[in-house]
Amino acid sequence: MDASKKPLRISPELGVYAEKHGVFQMLQRMLQCLLVDKPMDPIQFMIDHLKKVNDEVPRIFLLGPPVTGKLTVAKLLCDRINTNLLTLDSMLADVKSEFANEINRLNSKSKEIPNTLWAKLILEWLSKTDCIKRGWVLVGYPRTREQAIALQEMGIAPEHVVILDAPDTVLIERNLGKRIDMITGDIYHTIFNWPTSNKIQKRLEKPDGITEEETVKRLLEYRRVSHGILNSYRKKYHIVNADQPSVDVLSQVLSHVQSRHRSIAPYTPRIILHGPPGCGRSLQAALLAQKYRIVNVSCGQLLKESVAAETRFGEAIKPYVESRQPVPDVMVLKCISQRLSKLDCSTLGWVMHGFPQDIGQAEMLKDAGFIANRVFFLEVPDDAVIERITMRMTDPVMGERYHSIYKPAPTSEVCSRCKVNPKDSEENMQAALEMYHANVEDLEQFYNPVIHVNADQDPYTVFEYIESCVVKPLPKQTSVFI
Incomplete structure (x- = not known):
């Protein structure tokens, strides 16, 4: 806590620690016991309570x-x-x-x-x-x-x-x-x-x-x-x-x-959305950010903004972005850390997508002190992913995006001038899916418990399910209490 500034700011690490160990709930339970038992020595009562009671x-x-x-x-x-x-x-x-x-x-x-x-x-x-x-x-x-x-x-x-x-x-x-x-x-x-x-x-x-x-x-x-x-x-x-x-x-x-009751403890959302290409991570992140006023952190967008701003960091990653080569993990983490360290992320919360993509990046993010309290895996069949991606196109004149099945161009003239992004080819999508499937199991184990979401349905139905898991406490992890 910084006593030199007004208003006083509490370090984000304190909030993460308190949430991880259930400090607020533990104090609430102790206060309830004090009011019920009314011990002669409250301090010793609370010490004994901590020694013998498992609130879980x-x-x-x-x-x-x-x-x-x-x-x-x-x-x-x-x-x-x-x-x-x-x-x-x-x-x-x-x-x-x-x-x-x-x-x-x-x-x-x-x-x-x-x-x-x-x-x-x-x-x-x-x-x-x-x-x-x-x-x-x-x-x-x-x-x-x-x-x-x-x-x-x-x-x-x-x-x-x-x-x-x-x-x-x-x-x-x-x-x-x-x-x-x-x-x-x-x-x-x-x-x-x-x-x-x-x-x-x-x-x-x-x-x-x-x-x-x-x-x-x-x-x-x-x-x-x-x-x-x-x-x-x-x-x-x-x-x-x-x-x-x-x-x-x-x-x-x-x-x-196994469910937990709603708590009045302070809660700052820190959400990570995983999923294959075309699963709708960007849309779900935008919906969450809009409704709950949290920060939408897109890894790809952050890198593009850095290049466009022509900062020293942007100049360093510009060759990778222009040549469509992967930016080194250390440089990506530096960019993300700078964004997540800002006051709005610390106080309002954030939803991130596009990073991490493998276990190494996940460990680097954890070591940097950024720990998510909700991790979602949006699941879509490979055939549906290919259908979603390979059939989308953009009107270069108006900037509108269309899809051959779900949102066709309104006229034949617009359809004739629409362009397909070369990176959306079926060959590229197959390679991206293979990379995703190679890392998804390790990421699930690393972030256990995770929340699996069927994203092959109406996007607003998907959002309602994600929203319910964000606002409600996570259930107890196992069916065995020790």
Whole structure:
């Protein structure tokens, strides 16, 4: 920070570091914990928080009406993300817990269990070291708004809330076929999940409460109070249709719990667009720059501007540009570094295309301190690339660009005077595509994670997808949380 200038300017490196390590989100989470726990020694509390808490671990509520397969999906989800599965039954089985013993005592006397007692039991489990380190998935609780408020008063706040739901008629029919293995506790179904072992089939029994009347009663009770849960977690919940194969349900649940919520942290876009010739990088960069007021950095355009300005640098690269030879990487990097170092790029952000084109250039850009936070690969089939490039032409009189298929010349006179750029020949395009494919895999690995975009469609559809990935936080990189 430069204290000699007004207003004070913060070094761009600080912003890159804070974004990379999630400093803002970490401080936000610590402040939330301080307000909830209200420790006597806040400083020591924050030190202990940093030592033991991993804010990236999953904290998930998996809710929904009866018979939606919550437990089945939860088991599959916990196996995929390596986290702890918590159910009310498993917590009540802990004979060492005073809260569990008190709830069991009240249950035996058919007395109502206070919501605060449930919340204390859940907090006891969530405070265990394994839940702190690996996270948790809580199944089937809370069921009402009052229970949700009791959890919130204890400082229990999920990162994601997943609600499985399906039409009542489907749930009633599904419940009628439910069977339980009384030895293992596994749940089966006469249609959807029947065991292959004859031994298991013989010991399956009908559970209590699966008649149509009882199921309808439970569903009506759930529908009566479900709006309270939605209101309690209206910014975090996501409803998944449970009337589909469990694999598809798991895929949608996994996609949601890997997403990150929108953050109010300062964010400066630093975008790189990769793709073969003719994929539309220039157009997408122009659209992004226009809408979000970021700087459009075109490598080729920068080099041409330097030559036209007749600067010392421009004179140095002029022979390469005029002879259509590649400009040395060191000189290209110098030109790009000068542009990206300017105040508008540092404060507003930038979108760059045309560089880097191989792993060596990518490493040089990284070493220079310019690190992108979004990297897109625009994918177009080779045949479509050749069709896009080789059939385009320019009217030398009016300067308009046309295409034999997508934008033909308006008259035969205009068509007759149109010229095709020699570099757009099919032979040159084949060579450019071979070079691109030779480097694309290394670049994808270098910039992992990258975002792949199908650019063989309407350019504004492509822009909408790119835009959504720019404004939303990137999902967690892997499906396994450590």
